[in-house]
Amino acid sequence: MSAVPLGVRAHWLTCALDGRDHAVVDHDPVSGAHLSACARTVWASSLASPPAARCTDCRDAVGDTDDDRPTGRLGRWLGRGAA
Numbered sequence: 001m002s003a004v005p006l007g008v009r010a011h012w013l014t015c016a017l018d019g020r021d022h023a024v025v026d027h028d029p030v031s032g033a034h035l036s037a038c039a040r041t042v043w044a045s046s047l048a049s050p051p052a053a054r055c056t057d058c059r060d061a062v063g064d065t066d067d068d069r070p071t072g073r074l075g076r077w078l079g080r081g082a083a
């Protein structure tokens, strides 16, 4: 897997199908699908859902090394919400 190209800003989105957060790097405005750094199609879950466990392939692709990131309400309370 290749790293995300310079200049491409990824944002984390929870997939409704696998329940993990993926680093989204592209969006298809026609279908509404999101393409992740791990080359999966991400179907967004409710934006009101708390952050989930991050996909390890996406973490590798974007260089995310924050292993102790709390998720959900505790994470937001601690000021470490989704990137």
Ligand SMILES: [Zn+2]
Pocket: 021, 022, 023, 036, 037, 038, 039, 040, 055, 056, 057, 058
């Ligand atoms: Zn992923």
